[in-house]
Structures are given as C-alpha cells and as structure tokens.
Amino acid sequence: MNVLIIGSGGREHSLVQKLTRHQHNVFVAPGNDGMEEATLVDIPETDFDALASYAIEKNIDWTIVGPENPLSEGVVDVFKKQGLNVFGPDKSAALIEGSKRFAKKLMKAYDIPTADYEAFTDIEKAHAYIEEKGAPIVVKADGLAAGKGVVVASTTQEAKEAVSSMLEGDKFGSAGHEVVIEEFLDGKEFSLMAFVEGEKVYPMLPARDHKRAYDGDEGPNTGGMGAFAPVADLSDQKVDVAVNDILIPVAKAMQQEGRPFQGILYAGLIETETGVKVIEFNARFGDPETQVVLPLLKNDLIQVIEDVTNDVDPRLAWRDECSVGVVLASAGYPGAYEKGNLLPDHGHGSGCFTYAGVRQQGEAFVGNGGRVLMAGAVGSDHEEARKVVYQELESFADNDDFYYRTDIAKKV
Template sequence: MNVLVIGRGGREHSLVQKFAESHQVGRVFAAPGNAGMSQVAECIDTSEQDFDGLVAFAQESNVGLTVVGPENPLLAGLVDAFQEADLPVFGPTKAAALIEGSKHFAKQLMQEYEIPTAGYAAFSDVEAAQAYIKEKGAPIVVKADGLAAGKGVVVAESLDEALSAAEDMLKNGQFGDASREIVVEEFLAGEEFSLMAFVNGSNVYPMLPAKDHKRAFDGDQGPNTGGMGAFAPVQALNNSSYAFAVEEILKPVAAAMVAEGRSFTGILYAGLIETSEGPKVIEFNARFGDPETQVVLPLLENDLVQVMMDVLDGKKPDLTWSEGVCAGVVVASEGYPGAYEKGRPLPEVEVDDDGFVVHAGTAWEDGKYVSSGGRVLLIGSKGNDLAQALDRTYQSLHPFENQSDFFYRRDIGRSSVSSAASHADIE
C-alpha cells in the first residue's frame, strides 16, 4: 500500500524511515516533508493545514494509510476530514485531541477520573492567578492552556519568576490564544519519563518508556524547548512503576475519553514523573513525542504499518522490541528556542551501522543541507547499553563541535549512566 505521513519535523522523518522498511509499503509520501525525508519518501508541496488538498492527494494517489504527525492539524480536525472522505487515517479526532489542546481539560479529566497528577487551578484573570501563586509559594509551575510548541511551560523556582510568567501569558499575550487561560500546578519532584501507547478506544498497547531532556543547556539549565535529546528504554524505571503507569494512568484515561464521548484512536503520549508517591501525569499529548519517537521506533521490531492497521481493526498487535538502548541528541540552531538564523550550512555527518540521522529543520540549497528551523537534526545510535549508545552518538557529533551556528547538549543521558554505574557498584 501507499502511505502518507503528514508533517515536516524529526518525528515525521522517523516515521517515514520506519514505513520505508515495510515490505507492505509501495510508496511513502510526506506532506510537506523536509529535505532529509526526500531520501526515502516523495515530498509533496502541500501544507499540513490544507485539508482539502491532503484529502484530494490521498484519494488520487491511492493512499492506504495516512498518519498525522504534528498536533496543530489534529486539533484543527484533519483526522475528521479524512474520516468524512472514508480514507484510512491513524490519529485522534478533533474532539479527542483536546487532551493535548487544553491543559485545563486534561486536568479536569484526570481530577474527575482520579488519575494521579499534580494539584492545580486554572485562571484567565492575571490578578487571581497571582494571588493563588502567592498563596501556594514557589517552586510552582505555570502553563499556557493551549498549544505553544513545547515552550508554554515555566517551572518557576522563585515567586517573582512565577508571577512574571502569569503576567506574560495572561496580560501580555505571550503565546497568543494559547495563553488566554493558564494552569498553575504544584511542583512535583522526581525523575521524568515519557510513555507512548497505540490506542483505539479502551484498547491500550504501550511502547517502551523514554527519557526526554527539555531544557536547552547542559545541567538542565536554560529555557524549555521542544526537546534536546532522548533515550529509550528508561532502565532505571522499575517494573512496578511501569505497570502502574499503564494500568492506573494510560488505560484509565483511555476509558475516560470513551466515557466522555471523545474516544481516542492514535498515539497517546503521557509525560510522567516518578514521585515518592508513584508515577503522576505532567501532561498528555495526542501524538508521537518528539524527540522520543526518534529513539523508540528504531527499537521496534514490528512492521509499523501492520501495527497501525491492527490497532485500527481492533486487533492486538504483538509488539516486540530489540535488546539494548537507543539514544539521540538534537543539534539546534544557535539562539533556539529564541530567535535564530536560517540557511546555515551543515557539516557532513558520518554514522556507523547502528547510527542514524533524523532531519527536523533542514533544506537543500546549492547542493548541500542548510538549516531551516530551531531543531535541525537528531543524531542517534543503538548500543548494548546506554553508555555505548551515547558514546557512539557523541562520536558522530564531532563535526558540530566547533560550529558557532549550532549547539547541542553534551550531557544527554549522562546522569542516568552515572546512576546505573552507582547502582552496579552497590550491587
């Protein structure tokens, strides 16, 4: 069959790479795609928001499965448009995607169905929000209610920082419509991890847990980003915590969405934190995480097309995973997540048989790749353990060491390697 991937980032490049491996797939299309995707897919000059154009292309090109990568078209109802045209599509409807589109909705849902998460309050009035912040004290978390490209969260370590964040969002419109309402949450201490699952209604099929690194700079310093690197699986996560996350969080929230008349089909992403009281929810997303997808899919031994078709047909996919660990590090444009320049030439990158390069914000100009986004590439590798996967990854990053136009974190996964080593010493 022919497969269409909608999106232009690293997550979509990983999907394209995985679909290209399938013996069931004839042609892989990406709309609009990016320069790197054109190596394994046919890029179509159609925007993610051009619903009529995407539906028409899928009809004309005999597309047997469409997969929607990014959140914005999901929230705008792209899956609904494909369903109305009777086209096979993998992703949640507009109603179901609200679990990502409104943090207030997600918090209300978790509160009503007793799904463990941080205490919170929602505000559209800045003075009320600031009064609540003063009452609760710091550290505290301030979030824009709507979509803000992964940047609408402030983990405030001081009262002044939290008060300023509330003012920036509600009064100054920092994130436009996305911050007309904010959610203020209690700060949760613990190790964060991501858990994605294939979902159809109340049927939930979890993937390997992954660890993302959101802060821009080493030592978890600087502003939040869309993600600067990741690895999977999270070997420090014990079996009981993983089982709790599946049985007490993922399955109940899928059932809750059915009960609310918003039955979810697609990829449900849970951003979780391992607290002293067990795993709790930080956020839900309605699609594959980025960059978690880039390190989870290389470990999936199944044919991804078959998995998705089975899920859509109500069949249980027997997910199998390769041994070892996969790690990836993001190369970003200098200045990201703030202002940055585009069109900067990229050095050549070499990877071994266990390594890979995922394009996120690149273009092809004058016979070479240049930057066209904040997150430019993800370079990754598989290894027998996390230390080996990271060593291989960082070896491939050497061409970027003295590049003033780009930067990357040099400590992705390193604390987990140190933790694993100390545990081994104790044993």
C-alpha cells in the same frame, strides 16, 4: 502499502525511516529536504481538503498524522468523512493535548493522579494564587505552544512574570489566553506512548526526554534536546502502574466523555514519593521520543496500526538493545535564531540522522528551524549508543551557528 505522513519534523522523518525499512511506499506532506527516503508533497499540513484529495488521487492506504496542530484543528475528521484510513484522534479527542485545562479537569474527575492545579484568565487572581502556594511552581499556557509553553518557576516573581507574559504579553498568542498553574512535582520524569483504540491500550517502551536547553538541565524549556530508551532506572512494576492506573483509565474516561481516542496517546509522567503522576498528555507521537523508540520496535508499523484499529492485539516486540538521540539546534533556540546557516559535512559513521529544520542549498543542507536534526544510534547498552551519537556530532562541536547538549543519557 502507500502511506502518507503529515508533518515536516524529526518525528515525521523517524516515521518515514521506520516505514521504508518495511518496504512501504511513503509520501510526506510537506516534509523537509532531509527526508530523502520519501516522496515530498508540496501541501501544507493545514490544508486538509488538499491532503485528503491527494490521498484519494494517490491511492493512499493509510495516513499518519505527526504534529499536534492538524490534529487539534480536525484533519482526522476531514479524512474520515472522505472514507479514508487515517491514524490519529479526531478533533474532539485531540483536546486532551489542545487544552491543558481540559486534561486536568478530566484527570480530576476520574481520579487519575496528577499535580494539584487551578486555571486562570485573570492576572491578579493568578498572582494571588501564586503568593498563596509559593514556589517552586509551574505555569503552563493552556493551548498548544510547540512544547515551549511551560515555565518551571523557582521563585514567585518568576512565576508572576510568566503569567504576565502569557496573559498580558501575548507570548504564546491564543494558546496563552488562559494559564494553568500547577503544583511542582519532584522526581524522575519519563515518557510513555501507547497505541490506543477506544479502551484498548498497547504501551510502547518508556523513554526519557531532556527538555532543558543546556547541559545539567539548565536553561529554558524546549521541545526536547535529546532522549533515550529504554529507561534503565524505571522498574517494570512502575510501568505497569502507569499503564493500569493512568493510560487505561484515561482511555476509558475519554470513551465515557464521548471523545473516544484512536491513535497515539503520549503520557509525560513523573515518579514521585507518592507514586507515578501525570505531567501532561499529548495526542500523537512524541518528539524526540519517537526517534529513539521506533528504532527498537521490531514490528511493521502499518501492521501494528491495522491490528490495533481492527481490535487485534499487535503483540509488540522490541529489540533487546538501547537507543540514544541528541538534537542539534540553531544557536539561540528556543528563542530567536537565524536560518540559512550551512551545516558542515556530517553523517559518515554508523549512526542515523533524522532531519527536522533543514533545507537543501546546492549539495549541502542549511538550518531552517530551531531544532535542526537529531543524531541517533542503537547499541548493546546506552553507553555504546551514546558514543556513536557523539562521534556523529563532532563536526558541529566548534560551530557557533549550532549547539547541542553533551550530557544526554550520561547518567543512565
């Protein structure tokens, strides 16, 4: 089939690789120069009318939306008005990611387990709440902040500074004009994505993401520095609880709220002493989880999407193997970083690279974003996959322009 992917990052490259493996003809808008398997389309991911016109012109059978911003701004609505097949939630349903306050209110109303919270636009009231609750405590920008709008504060002063930087300092623009302050949850985190159509939920394999920038889970939160799947220390019973007590109820809740969900529902979850709870919901494939989960999926992704949207059980089948991926980032990320630094020769082993922030310069690539690429591998166990990944990254080991964590999946 002809498939259009909207987006330009590592998640989208992983989708490209999965689709071309099943012999689909793939276009990606705008893509990046590392996506050599696909036809790049020079249309911004926010130019919805041009994207829809292109889909009509090229007889695109399915469009898959990767990033959160186009979903929250209504790209699916535009495509559906044109009678085009598009996989992703419409603007009303994408609010589950676009507003953390909305997601928290939904969970509270429908008894879906999550951390206690309050939302604020007033700095003094937010600071008073922090004093009342104490630390550790979590501060989140209400809107979309590219995975970086979360501060896990170990002191009340750190939490207050985070609030001030969002509400007063405009750190995340309009995304931070309201903040959600949450109870800190202690436990092991995991990510669970699912194909959803209305109240029907088809879960994928769970994965574990590493959000902190540096080894030992130190440093600021990022969009993700690496991931692995499946999660060895997570019991099948806990996954069943997550599906039956969280994913299915939230799909039903969205239906009841008049915001029926179609697409990928991502749940960021945590195992606590009192059970599995929700940290956040996303309305699309996770990044970097997609890059480690899709290589383990045996099914043709387009067949899965067609089955799900036609109310047919896709009967998801998984390889009995393990997947590990490690992100290479520009020095300075998630803060200020330089673009245009040359990537050394790489990628001659048995691993796989998904490209995110790269641009071609002559015969080589240069960095063009915060997260540059991910080295990934599948093995009989996590250690075998991990060994291949780190061999692939050896050419970057002493390069001051880029960095990566050396402990992804180490504790498995």
